[in-house]
Amino acid sequence: MFKPISLFVGLRYTRARRSNHFISFIALVSIIGLTLGVAVLITVLSVMNGFDRELKNRILGMIPQATVSSTEILPEWRPLVELADKQQHVAGSAPFTQLQGMLTAQGQVAGILVSGIDPKFEKKVSIVQNYMTAGSLDNLKDGEFGIVIGKGMADGLGLQVNDKVTLVLPEASPSPAGVVPRFKRFTVVGIFSIGADVDSMIGYIALNDAAKLLRLPDGAQGVRMKLDDIFAAPEVASKLLNQLPPNYYASNWTETHGNLFSAIQMEKAMVSLLLFLIVLVAAFNIVSSLVMVVTDKKSDIAILRTLGASPATITRIFMVQGVIIGAFGTLAGAALGVLFALSISDLLGWINTTFGLHLFDAYFINYLPSYLRWQDVLTVVSISLLLSFLATIYPARRAAQIQPAEALRYE
Template identity: 65%
Template sequence: ISMIGLTLGVAVLITVLSVMNGFDRELKTRILGMVPQATVVSTEIIGDWEQLADKIKEDPEVSAVAPFIQLQGMLTSNGQVAGIMVTGVEPEYEKNVSIINDHMVEGSIDTLQSGDFSIVLGEEMVQSLGLQIGDKVTLVLPEASPSPAGVIPRFKRFTLTGIFTISPEVDSLMAFIPMGDAAKLLRLPEGAQGVRMKLNDIFTAPIASQKAAAIAPEQLYPNDWTQTHGNLFGAIQMEKAMVGLLLFLIILVAAFN
């Protein structure tokens, strides 16, 4: 009975640890590979974002940085409509902080060049809108523009030049366009809205974002994945608690046997 009890306990521990390790790897390599781990966002457009990025990279916890402009809107094509979170990026910098370039199904993120009004979408979104590479898709912004015909929403047609696949949640919610085109769409001067960071340890995100914001405290506001994706943070915390509880129970069973 003692041997059977110990065998079952160790088997359960190995199984649960394998599941937890897979879950942890999925979170860190996929979802947190796309979601900004830490960011600083400015109240105004940062014209000299390269200088800010160089200062942020002085922190040893920061492995890479990239500028961005973020906007929300709706995509319409073939009579279908879907909400989307659009990020204006610089491809050469984005490849250093995101895993998107490693998960492209068709096309490349390098096709996002300012002035081309190109867009890269997730596979889930492409299928729901019935699109293919080279098709046109219309991005509608919630901001309205006055015209002689009345107030009409602002919209712009983009060409689909790339398709990525990460996970269903990410694929259906995120899109990427050139940062210069995002600025034109929002009628902003050239520059970045903020800078995102890739960290050596994702759990140092709150401290890293606050350090970066301290460079210009009156202008920059910190943010990190523990705030924007608190459910992921809670899931990782619960995972650690469960492993500790399992170890305690197995030791308890071994002692009892």
């Protein structure tokens, strides 16, 4: 089979055993460095993508993505819901009333953010119904004073479905015994588990029960919205606010969790930059290995030149050798990185459980997420191959500049 001379000789040089074992060692280090750099970069990018996805799907699936609220209770909140549903990017809307307090049971106390909701509408804007481990949102009925809490809260207070729990509000009420906090007894009618910090922070009660606790008429404080584009939240809230009277105000998730999202994006960018530098260093190892090969093959180059090989042919011979080293290291790293990205969540979860570690306590979710994007794999592989190709240019041009007479003088 016909092969171009540059490809033929380049492949032979790549497979040939060298008398100078140090050169082979440098080439091996180049391949290993490139493999590890690419693998780690793909794995870390997948983990960062996992955190990004979990923030969007879980945290932002629980908290209001955009809200419009009134300074007064809204007895007739349905027209506001209908108006919100007509806005661009709004996938669903629901009424809410929000209050803060403390839950106390069995001598334990924990702070909680309670939302008064209508279960029928809440399912349009929240993922909580999909993560119920006991009970249901439908068990929240006006006047029955039921509460749905997260698994973290339930475990911390030692609660199960049908247990009683007391909600203490920060507002004080005068009584013959003096000023005492306002409190109300609730029954746990549901427990959800999102696998994030919200499991021990958020609770749900019936919409009108929340109004009664605040000593207000039946109704809602405002409307929360679920969006098909979370980054449109400020614009959507602002446009809806412009269609309402002056006693309304708006908020969105960027004001409450925007810093967390920005931190993830910044960490992803900085870690990617640092790991790309590792790939760059590995690519420069190709330069050193090829420079040594050129020095070792001076006589071979001189003979090829005397047989009629052009400087361009010599350049291509060593570029072939460098590109093969780069391609082998890159593809091996890509395969290893994809394998790690697909299995790292289960692997670290098993280590965390088996050895009783607390590896993820510092994060907003209680496990290590990983989300492999093939676009990232393609980008990393392309950049690594490009760096490997660029690393071959200097040694190959140096080889082409060798003069046959000078190289053979002392042979």
